[in-house]
Amino acid sequence: MQNNIYKLTDPQGKISEFPLREGTFGPGTLDIGSLYRDLDVFTFDPGFVSTASCESKVTYIDGDKGVLLYRGYPVEQLAERSSFLEVAYLILYGELPIRSQLDSFVNTIRHHSLVNEAILRFFTGFHYDAHPMAMMAAVVGSLSAFYHDSTDIHNPRHREVFAHRIISKMPTLAAAVYKHGIGQPFVYPKNDLDYCANFLNMLFSVPAEPYQVDSVAAKALDLLFILHADHEQNASTSTVRLAGSSGTNPYAAIAAGIATLWGPAHGGANEAVLNMLREIGDVKNIDKVIAKAKDKNSGFRLMGFGHRVYKNYDPRAKIIRATCHKVLQKLGRDDDPQLELALRLEEIALKDDYFIEKKLYPNVDFYSGIIYRALGIPAHMMTVMFAVARTVGWVAHWQEMIADPHMKIGRPRQLYTGSPKREYLDIGKRK
Ligand code: CMC
Secondary structure, three states, X not given: OEOOEEEEEOOOOOEEEEEEEOOOOOOOEEOOOOHHHHHOOOOOOHHHOOOOOOOXXXXXXXOOOOEEEXXXXXXXXXXXXXXXXXXXXXXXXXXXXXXXXXXXXXXXXXXXXXXXHHHHHHHHHOOOOOOXXXXXXXXXXXXXXXXXXXXXXXXXXXXXXXXXXXXXXXXXXXXXXXXXXXXXXXXXXXXXXXXXXXXXXXXHOXXXXXXXXXXXXXXXXXXXXXXXXXXXXXXXXXXXXXXXXXXXXXXXXXXXXXXXXXXXXXXXXXXXXXXXXXXHOOHHHHHHHHHHHHOHHHOOOOOOEOXXXXXXXXXXXXXXXXXXXXXXXXXXXXXXXXXXXXXXXXXXXXXXXXXXXXXXXXXXXXXXXXXXXXXXXXXXXXHHHHHHHHHHHHHHHHHHHHHOOOOOOOOOOOOOOOOOOOOOOOHHHOO
16 A cells, blocks of 8 residues: 555456545545456455445444444434424434524424325225235335426435435334234324324324323434434445435335334344343343354344444434333333343343454444333334334435435446356256
């Protein structure tokens, strides 16, 4: 390396030079854009372990130190002092709002909460036991049918209206998904309630009797949403970027993100953690489960443990863990045996050489499910809750990408190891 230029020489002596690009923090990034042109080779990095897929100003993670910053602000400070919609503003616009900006943003988000009645009729096509994430991906994707001609992705105002609409409508759709599953009537949004209180009201109220939103529950949900709002280039956000890079309708790109979030290695882990805790059932079974997680042949992993980026305690998990007892106590659910089980499981895993050597710590999903459950949200709805919050991050990354004048369609290359060229044989001549 010389003057921040890395060089690669091929066996024939041809050289390609890669400038090192420095970010605000973190490891430098080699700009290898000229590699194929200079040396006629690609790079191979399945799972993007060493590859920065884009430049971004939204979120920064230091996985070794357990640091998470939204637009430069530590998540701990935002969790303690901010609110979900203020954090949403920060993530979308890059700065904390002044009072008038926040009031105007909150007002706008409140007033986009209704969805077209035709969308609510879609639900009759889903079986009562359809997975909520399957319904979410479908109904959010179908918003593109309602807002296609009115969404010009090259028009900044259209992009902003899209951002407001989707953030505002996600709780309405998520609540409709839940109500469909339990056979209750849909509850319309109430714009005089704040974002999380309105969401809880749509989830849990019924026309037959009055319902009072518990302010402790609304505050706990707001906190979980702050912690889930963005996480830089994770699988679902990268999917939204990749889908969006083709110029597709942004609601369709968000639907692709929802589909990706669903998997148990990603957002689906919160549901999987609760299922795992239920199966463990008792503290006396923890050793067996730890042994199974360490056995490569079992195909089992300790859900809610490990992270591609964090090789230290996930700061979000730290906050949720600390809040768990307080929230459960205030909600009168502090006798939840699953919390005790989770705490004990964590304690045993963190002392185990396997988890120490591989730097596997609890991630955001390990404790979030316990709070969601205390709020009355069943396990199969938990990834939907994650999706509602993460929509803010997806939208911010999509906006950042589309607004970039150098945006290109995402088009990875491959190492082809299939058959060499061969001739087509008529069916009668094949063996
Ligand atoms: N239990 C047991 N072993 C594990 C676990 C686990 N939860 N996670 C990783 N390992 C082992 C893995 O077997 C591998 O061992 P070896 O080096 O001997 O082959 C090593 O640790 C490294 O794992 P990896 O799969 O190469 O790491 P990754 O960065 O590709 O995967 C992960 C990260 C989150 C997918 C993985 O840790 C995992 O499957 N965890 C359980 C699912 C989970 O909780 N996901 C939620 C992630 S946080 C929410 C979000 O933002 O999506």
